[in-house]
Amino acid sequence: MPSTPAAAARQILIRLQEVMAARTGAQAKLNKVVEIIGESLSSEVCSIYLVREGVLELFATRGLKQEAVHVTRMAMGEGLVGLIATNVETMNLDEAASHPDFSYRPETGEELFHSFAGVPIVRRERAIGVLCVQHAEPRKYEEVEIEALQTVAMVMSELIANAELADDSPTDLRVTDTGTTMLHGLQLVMGMGRGHVVFHQPRVHIEHTVAEDTEAERQRVISAFAKMREQIDRMTGAAEFGMEGEHQEVLETYKMFAYDEGWSRRINEAIDSGLTAEAAIERVQQRTRMRMRQIDDPLLSDRMHDLEDLANRLLRIVSGQLGTAAQMGLRQDAVLIARNLGPAELLEYDRRRLKGVILEEGSLTAHVTIVARAMGVPVLGRVRDIRHLVNEGDLILMDVTDNSLLIRPTADMEEAFENRLHVTQKRRAEFVAMRDLPSVTADGQRVELMVNAGLREDAQALDMVGADGIGLFRTEFQFLVSATLPQREKQQRLYKDVLDAAGDRPVIFRTVDIGGDKALPYMQRDDDDEHEDNPAMGWRALRLALDRDGLMKAQARALLEAAAGKVLHVMFPMVSEPWEYEQARALIEHQRAWLHSRKKKLPIAVRYGAMLEVPALAEVLDILLPQLDFLSVGTNDLTQFLFAADRSHPRLAERYDWLSIAILRFLDRVVRTCETYQVPVGVCGEMGGRTLEAMALVGLGIRRLSITPASVGPVKAMIRAIDANELQAEMRALLDGGVRDVRTRLIAWAKDRHIEVG
Numbered sequence: 114m115p116s117t118p119a120a121a122a123r124q125i126l127i128r129l130q131e132v133m134a135a136r137t138g139a140q141a142k143l144n145k146v147v148e149i150i151g152e153s154l155s156s157e158v159c160s161i162y163l164v165r166e167g168v169l170e171l172f173a174t175r176g177l178k179q180e181a182v183h184v185t186r187m188a189m190g191e192g193l194v195g196l197i198a199t200n201v202e203t204m205n206l207d208e209a210a211s212h213p214d215f216s217y218r219p220e221t222g223e224e225l226f227h228s229f230a231g232v233p234i235v236r237r238e239r240a241i242g243v244l245c246v247q248h249a250e251p252r253k254y255e256e257v258e259i260e261a262l263q264t265v266a267m268v269m270s271e272l273i274a275n276a277e278l279a280d281d282s283p284t285d286l287r288v289t290d291t292g293t294t295m296l297h298g299l300q301l302v303m304g305m306g307r308g309h310v311v312f313h314q315p316r317v318h319i320e321h322t323v324a325e326d327t328e329a330e331r332q333r334v335i336s337a338f339a340k341m342r343e344q345i346d347r348m349t350g351a352a353e354f355g356m357e358g359e360h361q362e363v364l365e366t367y368k369m370f371a372y373d374e375g376w377s378r379r380i381n382e383a384i385d386s387g388l389t390a391e392a393a394i395e396r397v398q399q400r401t402r403m404r405m406r407q408i409d410d411p412l413l414s415d416r417m418h419d420l421e422d423l424a425n426r427l428l429r430i431v432s433g434q435l436g437t438a439a440q441m442g443l444r445q446d447a448v449l450i451a452r453n454l455g456p457a458e459l460l461e462y463d464r465r466r467l468k469g470v471i472l473e474e475g476s477l478t479a480h481v482t483i484v485a486r487a488m489g490v491p492v493l494g495r496v497r498d499i500r501h502l503v504n505e506g507d508l509i510l511m512d513v514t515d516n517s518l519l520i521r522p523t524a525d526m527e528e529a530f531e532n533r534l535h536v537t538q539k540r541r542a543e544f545v546a547m548r549d550l551p552s553v554t555a556d557g558q559r560v561e562l563m564v565n566a567g568l569r570e571d572a573q574a575l576d577m578v579g580a581d582g583i584g585l586f587r588t589e590f591q592f593l594v595s596a597t598l599p600q601r602e603k604q605q606r607l608y609k610d611v612l613d614a615a616g617d618r619p620v621i622f623r624t625v626d627i628g629g630d631k632a633l634p635y636m637q638r639d640d641d642d643e644h645e646d647n648p649a650m651g652w653r654a655l656r657l658a659l660d661r662d663g664l665m666k667a668q669a670r671a672l673l674e675a676a677a678g679k680v681l682h683v684m685f686p687m688v689s690e691p692w693e694y695e696q697a698r699a700l701i702e703h704q705r706a707w708l709h710s711r712k713k714k715l716p717i718a719v720r721y722g723a724m725l726e727v728p729a730l731a732e733v734l735d736i737l738l739p740q741l742d743f744l745s746v747g748t749n750d751l752t753q754f755l756f757a758a759d760r761s762h763p764r765l766a767e768r769y770d771w772l773s774i775a776i777l778r779f780l781d782r783v784v785r786t787c788e789t790y791q792v793p794v795g796v797c798g799e800m801g802g803r804t805l806e807a808m809a810l811v812g813l814g815i816r817r818l819s820i821t822p823a824s825v826g827p828v829k830a831m832i833r834a835i836d837a838n839e840l841q842a843e844m845r846a847l848l849d850g851g852v853r854d855v856r857t858r859l860i861a862w863a864k865d866r867h868i869e870v871g
C-alpha cells in the first residue's frame with residue numbers, strides 16, 4: 114500500500130476505471146470492485162451494501178459467504194452498517210463485536226473477523242450504500258486506508274447511480290404527499306411571509322469522478338478559484354449596506370475563506386488521487402462535513418456554512434452548472450428553501466420578491482441570519498428535512514413569531530393568515546403612532562422604556578420606536594464582528610456616533626462581556642488552549658477584563674473621550690462580588706484622572722452601574738448599592754444561574770418560566786433592597802421585552818426596562834393601559850400567597866381589564 118492517501122487512492126482508481134468502462138453488467142462490476150479494493154488494502158473482507166427500498170442489502174462481497182449476497186439485509190440504523198448509513202459517518206474499529214450496535218449475522222460467517230472499517234457511499238448528502246472492509250486480526254485501519262476507501266466510495270456512487278442500483282432517482286426525493294402540512298422551527302428573524310417554494314440550489318450533478326488527465330483537472334480548479342474570488346470581491350465591494358457595519362465584516366470573513374490556501378491545497382491533493390475537479394471539491398467537502406459533525410461548536414459550524422456556500426459556488430463554476438435560484442431570477446413571491454445559506458448567497462436575491470427563508474440548519478449567531486435581519490427577510494431555522502417535504506412551486510405561509518410554517522395551505526388557512534398579517538401590520542402602524550406618547554401608566558406612574566443595542570445602526574431605532582435611551586449597549590458586539598481587536602480610536606468613534614445619535618437621551622455602555630462562549634479568535638489567553646467545560650460560568654466579562662486590564666483601560670479611554678462634554682453611563686457585566694465593581698470603577702477613575710492631567714476634555718459626569726446577573730451579588734447589595742448610581746438586572750444570565758439551566762440549551766428553553774415564583778420573589782427582594790438604598794433598578798434581559806413578563810416586572814416595582822426595539826410598541830401600549838397601584842397589589846398577593854401558576858393568574862388579570870399581553 115503506498116504511503117500517501119493520494120497515491121493509494123490513485124492506484125485503486127486506475128484499476129476501477131477499467132472495471133467501470135468494461136461492457137459487463139452492474140453486478141459483475143460490483144463483484145470486481147470488491148476484489149480490487151480487498152486486494153489493494155490487503156483486506157480479507159470487502160463488502161458493498163446498497164440501500165434498496167429503504168433497507169441496506171449486501172450486494173457484493175469478497176471474504177464473506179457468497180450465500181449471504183442479496184440475503185443479508187439491515188434496516189437503516191441497524192448494526193454498524195446501518196449506523197454508518199444513517200449518520201453518514203465513517204467507522205473504524207479494531208474489535209467490531211464489542212461495539213454496542215454490532216449486529217451478528219450468522220449467514221455471513223463474519224465471526225472470523227475482528228477489525229472493521231466502513232464508509233458511507235454518499236449521493237446528494239444521503240447514504241445510498243456502505244463500503245466496508247474487515248480483517249481477522251484486531252487492528253485499526255490506518256488513515257491512508259480510510260482516506261482511500263472514502264475516495265473509492267465517492268467514485269462508487271457514480272457507478273451505482275448510473276446503474277440505478279440503489280434508491281436514488283430524483284423521484285424518490287420528490288414528495289408524493291400533496292396535503293397540507295404544518296412544521297415548526299427555530300425563530301431566527303421575526304416576521305411573516307407568503308410565497309412559493311424555490312429551492313436555493315438545484316444540486317450540481319457530478320457526472321465524472323475519475324480523471325482522464327490530472328493536469329487538465331488541476332488547471333480547471335485553478336481557473337475556477339480565480340473566477341470565484343473575482344465574484345466574491347465584486348460582491349463584497351458592491352454590498353448594498355455600505356462600507357460600514359456588521360455586514361461588511363461578515364463578508365470580509367467570507368472572503369478570507371475564499372482565499373484560504375489550505376482549502377485549495379486539499380482539493381489539489383484529491384485531484385492527485387485521480388479524481389476530477391468536481392469530485393475533488395465534493396470529496397474535500399464531504400470530509401469537512403464529517404469532521405464538523407464530530408465537533409459540537411456552534412461558532413465553528415457557522416463558519417462551516419460559509420465554507421459550504423463557497424464550495425457550492427466553486428462546484429457550479431467548475432461544472433458549468435451555474436444556476437442558483439438567484440441567478441435564474443425570482444419570477445413570483447418566493448420562500449427560499451435551503452439546507453443552509455451563505456451570507457453572500459442570500460445577498461444575490463431580489464429583496465422585493467423574497468418573502469422568507471426556511472433553513473434545515475441555521476442559528477441565531479450565523480452570518481446569514483445577521484444579513485437577513487438587515488434585509489428585513491423573515492427566517493425560520495432548524496426545520497428538519499424541509500427540502501424533502503416540499504415541491505418547487507408549493508405555496509408556503511410562514512409565521513416566525515409563531516415558530517410555524519404551513520405547506521400547501523387550504524383556502525381557509527390562507528384567509529386566516531392574510532387576516533393575521535393585516536392585523537400585525539395595523540398593530541405596527543398603531544405602535545408607530547404611539548411613538549411620541551409618554552410611557553406612563555393609567556395612574557400616572559412613569560416607566561422608562563429603553564432599548565438594547567450593540568451596533569452603530571441600532572441607535573437609529575431610538576427615534577423609530579420612540580425610546581427613552583439605550584439601556585444596554587453591548588460593546589462586545591464590535592469585538593465579535595471584527596477580524597482583529599478594535600483599536601481604541603475605532604471604539605471611540607463608535608461610542609461617539611452612538612452618543613450623537615442618542616442626543617439628550619442616556620446611553621448605558623456595558624464594558625465588554627467577552628470570553629467564555631464569546632471567545633475572540635484574536636485574543637488568546639495566557640494558558641492558551643485551556644478548555645472550559647462551562648464557558649458561561651468561566652473566565653469571561655469583568656473577570657477577564659480585570660485580569661487583562663490593558664483592554665479595559667483602552668475601552669475606558671475610548672468611552673471617556675467619546676462622552677466629552679456629556680454624561681457618561683458605564684455598567685459592568687457579571688459582577689459577582691463588590692470588590693470587582695470597586696476595582697473596575699477605580700480603573701476608569703484612574704483613566705479619568707490621567708486624561709484630566711493631560712487637560713483633555715472630559716464628561717461632565719460619570720454614572721456607574723453594575724449588572725446583577727450572578728445570584729451571589731443579591732446577598733451583598735447592602736455593601737454594593739451605596740456605591741452605585743444604578744443597578745440593572747440581566748435576567749438572561751440570572752435565570753440560567755438561578756435554575757442551573759444553560760440559556761442556550763434548546764431542551765431547556767421552555768422548561769423554566771420567567772414568571773415562576775422563584776424568579777419573581779428573587780426580583781422582589783432585589784427591588785425592595787434597591788428602594789431602601791434609593792438606587793434606581795432596571796431590567797435589561799429578554800424577559801422585559803415580553804409584554805406579560807414586562808407587566809409582572811412593573812408589578813414588582815421596576816420602573817426601567819431596556820428591551821429589544823420591536824417590543825417597545827407593545828410594551829408601551831400595555832403600560833399605558835394598566836393601573837400600576839392595582840397591579841402591584843395583585844403581585845403582592847400572588848407572591849405572598851405562594852401561587853404556583855402566576856402566569857395564568859396574570860393573564861386572567863389582564864384579560865379582565867382588556868389589556869393586551871401578547
Ligand code: PEP
Nearest residue numbers: 726747748749750797798
Ligand atoms: C443578561 O444576561 O440578561 C444580559 C442582558 O446580558 P447578555 O444577554 O448580553 O448576557
Ligand code: MG
Nearest residue numbers: 726747749750
Ligand atoms: Mg448577561
